[in-house]
Amino acid sequence: MHLLRGAVRTYAWGSRTAIAEFTGAPSPTPHPEAELWFGAHPGDPAHLQTEDGDRSLLDALRADPEGELGQAVRGRFGDALPFLVKVLAADEPLSLQAHPSTEQAIEGFAREERMGIPVNAPIRNYRDRSHKPEIIVALSQFEALAGFAPAARSVTLMRALGVAELNPFINLLAGESDADGLRALFTTWITFPQPDLDVLVPAVLDGAINYLRSGEQEFAREARTVLELGERYPGDAGVLASMLLNRLSLQPGEAIYLPAGNLHAYLSGVGVEVMANSDNVLRGGLTPKHVDVPELLRVLDFTPAVDIIVHPDSVRDGAELVYPTPAPEFAVSVLTVDGEQLGHEIDAPTRHDGPQILLCTQGSATVHAKSSAVTLRRGAAAWVAADEGPIRLMSQEPTRLFRVTVGI
Incomplete structure (x- = not known):
């Protein structure tokens, strides 16, 4: 290690x-x-x-x-x-x-x-x-x-902006199934001639400004994102595409x-x-x-x-939060040491016998492996070779360690 x-x-x-x-x-x-x-x-x-x-x-x-x-x-x-x-x-x-x-x-x-x-x-x-x-x-x-939103939500968003130039595209999206409509509209926008984008994008930006001035809140995040992207990338089809995606915080x-x-x-x-x-x-x-x-x-x-x-799953009374994904290449979890665990050596739940990367994002902990130990503070990481596991943790302050291994 x-x-x-x-x-x-x-x-x-x-x-x-x-x-x-x-x-x-x-x-x-x-x-x-x-x-x-x-x-x-x-x-x-x-x-x-x-x-x-x-x-x-x-x-x-x-x-x-x-x-x-x-x-x-x-x-x-x-x-x-x-x-x-x-x-x-x-x-x-x-x-x-x-x-x-x-x-x-x-x-x-x-x-x-x-x-x-x-x-x-x-x-x-x-x-x-x-x-x-x-x-x-x-x-x-x-x-x-992240990811395409349901077509109906994008239709509602575009209608809320009140941009007449969007009406043909709203009809295109509303008249198809979700996947077919999204494919048709995204393909149209990303292949749009630049002179057409230079007309449509500013019209959409004006619609976003008017929406935010109205005080409406349902699509406020989406409208602000359109404006921010339009300011950084004027005339870019990606500004329009943002209205088709899930806006997440x-x-x-x-x-x-x-x-x-x-x-x-x-x-x-x-x-x-x-x-x-x-x-x-x-x-x-x-x-x-x-x-x-x-x-x-x-x-x-x-x-x-x-x-x-x-949504993470708790393992062993909350000592580890596992973020489940279907990816075979990786498994991600967070090891937490706090409360009554402080000042005691804690055995980390055993994942499997592969390598691990540990990254400290809060606090400080000493990590013990088979033949060595290292101290990880916020921002520091460790490599634990396959033949060095399993690991134990000791901390005097509340600590969080991201642990990444190969998927099971």
Whole structure:
């Protein structure tokens, strides 16, 4: 077991304060810090802090896959860590995006390889052969657009804005089944000629302003989001698409799970994000980056997403909260030490014999494994190799540790 130094990713939508304050680093930072990666992704692996200096987790896995991953995990996923843990800090909206299924990723990767597109090229869609299911657990209030909303709600929203230019599109959506109507309308908007967008988007922004001035509250969040996106991305089809998606506000501890094909855009906030170890992204707008409309339409699932909020299950009298998902690559839970447990060694519930990444988000705890112990404070993480479990915790103050393992 070793402390794990994460890799900071700097993107324009990140925060100059959130990740720095979370880890105890100087704040504000010179550049926006968007993500802190704890994993073995080849693009930016985390580093083990050993007595002999820092060592890439990716190198450690390559040197001893059996000891680090365990026989069962190797049998299922080979010699690669199948999950990636991130702290995500968004001060501005991320791009509107979706991720492919495994079958789509395998086919897309092979196709782009045949075309000779370099893996790191800006126009590359598929950088690996994996799907990318993901869960985000809020650490602060977290705002998001996630999954298509039922068509009837989007129809009601657009009618409430009172924009005459929207009437043909309302009729298009209202005249079809949910999935067919959403597909038809989203496809129309994302392929709209720019001169038409330059007329329709401002009209919708005016409708949102008028709605908010009216004092109505049912769609106030949606109207504000339309205005915020329209200000940042004038004339972007993603501004219109936001009216078709679920607008969610998560409180700390609440979570969203997104399987393949779900269109989404994280708007603001800090959260712990766990995903399959993949970098496959199909973008649909709200970004200066490459947007491949035909490929995005190929992977999107237009079925309304009505069950993407994840409700954690309590294990062993509340010592662990498990966020259930169907993803085989990862399992996410939170270990809590408080009350009468303080000052005593607590055995963490045994998940299985695979590796673990622990991330402290509150308090401080000493983590004991078979042959070593480390102290985790807020913002610090640890790698527990498969041959180092199970673990025990000791804390003198209320403490929360995110624990990520391979799915059962």
